[in-house]
Amino acid sequence: MSTTTNTVAEQVRSRYQPQHPSHLRKRYRSEWFFKIYGLVSVLIGLSFLFIMFTSIIWNGWSAFLQANLKLEVFLDQKKINPDGKSDLNTLRHVNFKSIMRNSLYEQLGLSGNLKPKIRRQLNKLLSRNADMQIREYVLANPSSIGKTVEVTVLAHGNVDAFLKGSISRDIPSEKRQINDQQVEWIDQLVSSGTLVMKWNWGLFKFGASSQPETAGLLVAIVGSIFMMLIVIVLAVPLGVAAAAYLEEFAPKNWITDIIEVNINNLAAVPSIVFGLLGLAVFINIFGLPRSTAIVGGLVLTLMTLPTVIIATRASIRAVPRSIREAALAMGASKMQTLFHHTLPLALPGVLTGTIIGLVQALGETAPLLMIGLVAFVVDVPSTLLEPSTALPVQIYMWARSAERGFVERTAGATIVMLIFIIFMNTIVAILRRRFESKW
Amino acid sequence: MHLRQLVLIALAVTNFVAGVSARDRVKIAGSSTVLPYANIVAEEFGKTYSEFKTPIIESGGSSAGIKLFCQGLGTSTIDIVNASRRIREEEIKVCKNNGVENIIEISFGYDGIIIATGVNTRAWALKPKDVYLALAAKIPANGQMVKNPHNTWKDVNIKLPNWQIAGYIPGEKHGTREVFEERLLRVGCIEAGAESIMETLGVDKKNVDNLCIAVRKDGAAVDIDGDYNETLARLQSNNTGVGILSLLFYEKNLDKLKIASISGIKPSSETISSGEYPVSRPLYFYVKKDHIGMVPGLDEYLKFFISKRIIGNEGLLAEYGLVPMPVIEYIALLKKVKTLKTM
Numbered sequence: 001m002s003t004t005t006n007t008v009a010e011q012v013r014s015r016y017q018p019q020h021p022s023h024l025r026k027r028y029r030s031e032w033f034f035k036i037y038g039l040v041s042v043l044i045g046l047s048f049l050f051i052m053f054t055s056i057i058w059n060g061w062s063a064f065l066q067a068n069l070k071l072e073v074f075l076d077q078k079k080i081n082p083d084g085k086s087d088l089n090t091l092r093h094v095n096f097k098s099i100m101r102n103s104l105y106e107q108l109g110l111s112g113n114l115k116p117k118i119r120r121q122l123n124k125l126l127s128r129n130a131d132m133q134i135r136e137y138v139l140a141n142p143s144s145i146g147k148t149v150e151v152t153v154l155a156h157g158n159v160d161a162f163l164k165g166s167i168s169r170d171i172p173s174e175k176r177q178i179n180d181q182q183v184e185w186i187d188q189l190v191s192s193g194t195l196v197m198k199w200n201w202g203l204f205k206f207g208a209s210s211q212p213e214t215a216g217l218l219v220a221i222v223g224s225i226f227m228m229l230i231v232i233v234l235a236v237p238l239g240v241a242a243a244a245y246l247e248e249f250a251p252k253n254w255i256t257d258i259i260e261v262n263i264n265n266l267a268a269v270p271s272i273v274f275g276l277l278g279l280a281v282f283i284n285i286f287g288l289p290r291s292t293a294i295v296g297g298l299v300l301t302l303m304t305l306p307t308v309i310i311a312t313r314a315s316i317r318a319v320p321r322s323i324r325e326a327a328l329a330m331g332a333s334k335m336q337t338l339f340h341h342t343l344p345l346a347l348p349g350v351l352t353g354t355i356i357g358l359v360q361a362l363g364e365t366a367p368l369l370m371i372g373l374v375a376f377v378v379d380v381p382s383t384l385l386e387p388s389t390a391l392p393v394q395i396y397m398w399a400r401s402a403e404r405g406f407v408e409r410t411a412g413a414t415i416v417m418l419i420f421i422i423f424m425n426t427i428v429a430i431l432r433r434r435f436e437s438k439w
Numbered sequence: 440m441h442l443r444q445l446v447l448i449a450l451a452v453t454n455f456v457a458g459v460s461a462r463d464r465v466k467i468a469g470s471s472t473v474l475p476y477a478n479i480v481a482e483e484f485g486k487t488y489s490e491f492k493t494p495i496i497e498s499g500g501s502s503a504g505i506k507l508f509c510q511g512l513g514t515s516t517i518d519i520v521n522a523s524r525r526i527r528e529e530e531i532k533v534c535k536n537n538g539v540e541n542i543i544e545i546s547f548g549y550d551g552i553i554i555a556t557g558v559n560t561r562a563w564a565l566k567p568k569d570v571y572l573a574l575a576a577k578i579p580a581n582g583q584m585v586k587n588p589h590n591t592w593k594d595v596n597i598k599l600p601n602w603q604i605a606g607y608i609p610g611e612k613h614g615t616r617e618v619f620e621e622r623l624l625r626v627g628c629i630e631a632g633a634e635s636i637m638e639t640l641g642v643d644k645k646n647v648d649n650l651c652i653a654v655r656k657d658g659a660a661v662d663i664d665g666d667y668n669e670t671l672a673r674l675q676s677n678n679t680g681v682g683i684l685s686l687l688f689y690e691k692n693l694d695k696l697k698i699a700s701i702s703g704i705k706p707s708s709e710t711i712s713s714g715e716y717p718v719s720r721p722l723y724f725y726v727k728k729d730h731i732g733m734v735p736g737l738d739e740y741l742k743f744f745i746s747k748r749i750i751g752n753e754g755l756l757a758e759y760g761l762v763p764m765p766v767i768e769y770i771a772l773l774k775k776v777k778t779l780k781t782m
Contacts, residue, residue: 376496401668402667
């Protein structure tokens, strides 16, 4: 009898008390493991980010420095303007190249009759566009004609690469872009303080160029800014209006369902398809000129639109019903409810969606390939209808160039683009903070 | 009221667009091999002529460029196409159908195609036959055409090193591919006797041509659709791989590549100019004659490009790496441009 009661009591105990503490331990352990997995994935993600950033910065920081030669140039009036005029048209025909070269020869203590071969090698220390810099200097300071002045001109891209170490000293002379004689001259110029590294303003001042030392991002930056402006002006109002209509006004039936499915699909369409569309519609039908910021901006707008619509709809939906009902109960019309209450509350979400779309558009190359933005453009565009390029496209083009100097410029341009993106994200973070509200 | 304003604004915008599309500069597209040369010329042109804006140059390969070129006439189309190969008959036909009838062909110099390996290898000498036997899809053996069995270069030719065969050849859209096919594979095909074997086997002419230039697809030959930098990256990770590159690219990367001689001749500016080195090609650009006078600066650009200062023996492009053309050819070219003779 007693044994049976015992067994019943034991049975009860076994059911309600943890008889196997190992189970509990197992659950704790698996939770601990899960936490570790999570932590490890975060760390792996971070380390990839770290590797990417270090490699880009490591390769690219030197692009912000540039070898320059400080030349003592004698601006001989007889050679420049015997008639005393100093406008652009006169100066265009002046042979600044020989003026500049002679000054370099003197700086190296070489003068008199040099052999043509030696002279050619000497000339290769100077950038091919260095004469333009002297011309610009004379245009800006006409009073300097007839005097000896110090002008800073760009060194050749190979000299720059050599000083930065991307052309190594250890390679045998015949395999090096800079031969032993030139190395000697470079050392001489460095020790006399003529050849110096300076902050590379050219990277932000020049357009495309075939030489690394005069290749800059200005056309690409201006083009990207133009395109971003077009995207903001077109995609945001269109996207927000479409989202607000679909969320607040549209009847729920199969037509709106189809529209919704299509918008979601559109967001997943490969971007090159938008490029093909832009080529067919904007260029071939509407006759807009190729290679211009306006076509690029329109194509990127099409690409960004679905992202903006989806993000806006989600954030409008996240606004509690009670707010709408309260407004309606106070006698507000549907439109007043939307503009006075729902949209302001949804604004942080709309901003986030817009910026994600914009950043995506900023980094996009594929659709721009089709509409001619992958181009060599030297002159800076001043309107939307002039040829331009974009930042990612410039990176792509530099990555394909054979010269050593373009390798660092590719990474340097990537850094500039990352700074752009960080800047845009910061603005959004600030705006979100300002408009965010809790309920 | 609102609607009227909108319509007016829209009209103003379309007018503006229409007004501006009358072009103010030369537009060029085409080959990425010719691009660096064209960039230099465009840059110098912009520097020299203040009255014209610097031409803009798109790059997307010869074929894509010619397609754009043949779209038609008018300011919305390009004026010049750069090509690393000659325009084909079919392409000229398309051009004619779209109204582009007067095309001026300019060949402005030569470019060598080289076979390079990574820098840490020993120098070697190849023949077109070796290249064909290593990279073709089907090769002759005992009077039959069989699937290419070779794994190493030593299998191909006992004198060659014992390296795994790994060819990095330009993809189909590149003009360089055509030169590689014509000057190495086709020549090798004949040298190896494959052509005559196929003829005795009763293969028809067209198939013989196609079989000669068919590249093996078993992984030993890789199509590089990107640019030469991609080929260079492959050669750096696989030093004994074999890359097909242009001489210009090699000259900019002397410290990273080693070059093979072909049929005993080392490629250089001299051997290409004299025609000794077998694998070279002329570089071209094509101009729409009907656009001269319509697009400001086109005539001047054309004359500037062919001036001695640019493509002469000591011109800017030769300094950069172009193989200049022989003098007789140059004189003929000057005459052609003077009379604007079309194809």
